[in-house]
Amino acid sequence: MQRVASCTCGQLSITVEGEPRGVGLCHCLACQSRTGSAFAYLASFAAPYTVSGR
Template identity: 75%
Template sequence: MMARTARCTCGQLSITVEGEPLRVAVCHCLACQSRTGSVFATLASFPVPYQVTGRATEYVRTGDHGTRFVFRFCPVCGTNLYDTEEGVDDVVSVSVGAFGDPSFPAPQVSVYDCRRHPWVTLPPGVRVFDRDPPG
């Protein structure tokens, strides 16, 4: 099985996952725009197990449906590297850009399309949701 490693900008924090992503998604919500400093976040979900090396700072945010997400940042360079959903112990989501792999699979899902900047074009076949679908 193929292993992939994503790293923060300074290299202090990394996460290694195995296999192909379960899902690759982009989120255009204002919280993700603020969190990433970009106009959307791109996350790939992977099954456990995963291995983290280095120290991380945590930030917990509650989503629209009451779900609590725990975001992990590098305390040195500030890179938001990965997150988990409280109560979901079998999946981790990793920031796609941190893999440094231009051949990484394209997103299949786009959420909060109501907040998507009009000049952002999605790849063909992406399933689009106006907001975050429950569940």
């Protein structure tokens, strides 16, 4: 399965293949600061991946 993630403006995207190695949900202060939310969803994928845009 191919998955594509992109920023809100659509200028930057990443494409990955396959199933995630792991998924998680974090509510530490670093993730709260990084996302501006009370928590962050995380997923890890094995290489290869393709980054497009700037």
